[in-house]
Amino acid sequence: MSSNIPEKTIERLSEYRRTLLSCQDQGIKHMFSHVLAGIHGITAVQVRRDLMLIGFSSDTKKGYDVDILIEFINSILDNETILNVAVIGMGHLGQAITKYFNAKNIKLRINASFDVDKAKVGETLDNIHCYDMKDFEQVVEKLDINIVILSCPTEIASELVIPIINAGIKGVLNFTSKPINFPKGIVVENYDITTLLEKVAYFVKANEDNNM
Amino acid sequence: MSSNIPEKTIERLSEYRRTLLSCQDQGIKHMFSHVLAGIHGITAVQVRRDLMLIGFSSDTKKGYDVDILIEFINSILDNETILNVAVIGMGHLGQAITKYFNAKNIKLRINASFDVDKAKVGETLDNIHCYDMKDFEQVVEKLDINIVILSCPTEIASELVIPIINAGIKGVLNFTSKPINFPKGIVVENYDITTLLEKVAYFVKANEDNNM
Numbered sequence: 134m135s136s137n138i139p140e141k142t143i144e145r146l147s148e149y150r151r152t153l154l155s156c157q158d159q160g161i162k163h164m165f166s167h168v169l170a171g172i173h174g175i176t177a178v179q180v181r182r183d184l185m186l187i188g189f190s191s192d193t194k195k196g197y198d199v200d201i202l203i204e205f206i207n208s209i210l211d212n213e214t215i216l217n218v219a220v221i222g223m224g225h226l227g228q229a230i231t232k233y234f235n236a237k238n239i240k241l242r243i244n245a246s247f248d249v250d251k252a253k254v255g256e257t258l259d260n261i262h263c264y265d266m267k268d269f270e271q272v273v274e275k276l277d278i279n280i281v282i283l284s285c286p287t288e289i290a291s292e293l294v295i296p297i298i299n300a301g302i303k304g305v306l307n308f309t310s311k312p313i314n315f316p317k318g319i320v321v322e323n324y325d326i327t328t329l330l331e332k333v334a335y336f337v338k339a340n341e342d343n344n345m
Numbered sequence: 346m347s348s349n350i351p352e353k354t355i356e357r358l359s360e361y362r363r364t365l366l367s368c369q370d371q372g373i374k375h376m377f378s379h380v381l382a383g384i385h386g387i388t389a390v391q392v393r394r395d396l397m398l399i400g401f402s403s404d405t406k407k408g409y410d411v412d413i414l415i416e417f418i419n420s421i422l423d424n425e426t427i428l429n430v431a432v433i434g435m436g437h438l439g440q441a442i443t444k445y446f447n448a449k450n451i452k453l454r455i456n457a458s459f460d461v462d463k464a465k466v467g468e469t470l471d472n473i474h475c476y477d478m479k480d481f482e483q484v485v486e487k488l489d490i491n492i493v494i495l496s497c498p499t500e501i502a503s504e505l506v507i508p509i510i511n512a513g514i515k516g517v518l519n520f521t522s523k524p525i526n527f528p529k530g531i532v533v534e535n536y537d538i539t540t541l542l543e544k545v546a547y548f549v550k551a552n553e554d555n556n557m
Contacts, residue, residue, distance in 0.1 A: 140544065147543040148535075151522060173524050174533065209547075216546050225441035229496075230538060232437065241546055280545055284441075304549040306541055310363060312385050320548040321386065322541055323360075326442060329534055330430065330518055331359040331422055332352065333492055334453055336532040337516040338424050 142183045143210070148173055149180070150206045157199050165196035211240040217278045219245040221293060222285025223253045223263055226308060230282055231258055245276050266296075273300040280304040287311050354395045355422070360385060361392070362418045369411050377408035423452040429490045431457040433505060434497030435465045435475055438520060442494055443470055457488050478508075485512040492516040499523050 152172050156164060166184075167177035184190075184197075189205050191197045218234075220227045223246050234243055246263045248254055254265045264272045272278070281302050283290055287309040294313060297305060304320040307313050312323040364384050368376060378396075379389035396402075396409075401417050403409045430446075432439045435458050446455055458475045460466055466477045476484045484490070493514050495502055499521040506525060509517060516532040519525050524535040 140548075143544050143547050144540050147540040148524065148537065151537070151539065152524070155523075171526070174526050174535070210543055212546065212550050216549070218542065225437045225444065229437035229441055234539065234542070241542060279549065280542070282542070303552070304545040306545050311367070312360065312364070314383070314386050318552060320545050320552060322545050323386070324541055325360065325363070327363065327446065328356050328359040329536055330446070330453060330492070330494070332355050333516040333518050333532055333534050334424065334428050335355050335422050336352075337428070337491060340515065340530060340532060 138186055138209070142186055145173070145175075145179075145183050146187065146206050146210060149183075150203060150210070153199050153203050153206070157203065162199055163196040164199055164202075168196070207240075216241050216280055217244045217276060218242060218280045218282060219247060219273070219276075219278045220261075220282045220284060221247045221266070221269075222283060223248045223250075223256075223258070224284065224286075227282075227284035228258060230284060231261055241280075243282075245272055245278060247272075269296050270300045273302065278302070280306065283307045283309055283313075285309065350398055350421070354398055357385070357387075357391075357395050358399070358418050358422060361395075362415060362422070365411050365415050365418070369415060374411055375408040376411055376414075380408070419452075428453050428492055429456045429488060430454060430492045430494060431459060431485070431488075431490045432473075432494045432496055433459045433478070433481075434495060435460045435462075435470070436496065436498075439494075439496035440470060442496060443473055453492075455494075457484055457490060459484075481508050482512045485514065490514070492518070495519045495521055495525075497521065 149169060152169065153164070166180040170177040170180045187205070187209050189202065191202070218241055220231050220243060227246060231243055231246060243261055246258070246261050247266045247269060248263055249266045253263050256263045279302065281297060283293065283305065285293070290307065290309040290311055290313055294315065298316065298319070302319065305313070305315060305322070307321060307323045308325070310325045310327060313321060315321050361381060364381065365376070378392040382389040382392045399417070399421050401414065403414070430453055432443050432455060439458060443455055443458060455473055458470070458473055459478045459481060460475055461478045465475050468475045491514065493509060495505065495517065497505070502519065502521040502523055502525055506527065510528065510531070514531065517525070517527060517534070519533060519535045522537045522539060525533060527533050
């Protein structure tokens, strides 16, 4: 991945925005860095550093203007056009992602799902049609899909590499438990739930050791 | 979170271990740092730095001894006793996590799930019983649950803070889209799928801008 903004800052900007949007809904107009920091369990210095990195500065007497900061983060994170996303593998995880995501973001939109299971192909979940994986390339082209989410069984993930490359996909969010490599030019985020849980467990243990 | 080992290193150790276990299954005895690095899409320097941080060194002529390295990572990541995990919220995501996780780790075990939905309470998924959320504290004590995974609707996540504190839970993996704060002593990992997808989308855009 290449960009001048660190990956962790991009993650936090996405999180700040979700919080700010929720504050905006509640009619909150201004927010101090330490309040935003408190909600996210980090320091105000970190918040200010992140916003400095993207070139945002504000009148600190009243805190950040919520509307302006949202717009500013939008300009950093969002494409001008909508990016279309497809989910590959409509088991429990794929269904959870599909149902969960579309309400949240107007610049990223899940507009297709794929499976090999005949019982799932042709079905519709939250208005999203499930296509047969064998039609992947044609559907990607027709629906202008840019990003795929892999929620298929780990065993078949590596079989998807060539179809994904051939279809011209630009980004992959991989939830299977095996990291996948793609050629330069395709962005991949490998994310395994086991890793997150093992991380929590490690720090639980570290906390206990510190308290002995 | 407090520990001498950075969070990102802990995540990578968990990922290395999964790869090494899979190599061990295939009868692979040794592995060079650059091979391990290649599988994970990072540099060999990063792998060596991570392993140096945990104090692991090896005969570099044949690469790392797979069995010994797995044992070493186990000694860092794992508790001596099994940690019990409960899933709160048995919608699609909760079911996906439950079905997916238990085969993978012998030191972390999902041994209960909770819901408020009468249709789910009393049911069993992969031998894991679903309890009524109103019995949370008693069940946590009886089954010695240490960690919870929140896969409930975001709207009710904040209602769970007090029960989680009162039950003596030590770690929380929060998949709802709202970060939750807990008192010091409870480890929290807030993790929203939207963030990951927005991050992929950002770097897709950054790649395209670089190619113009």
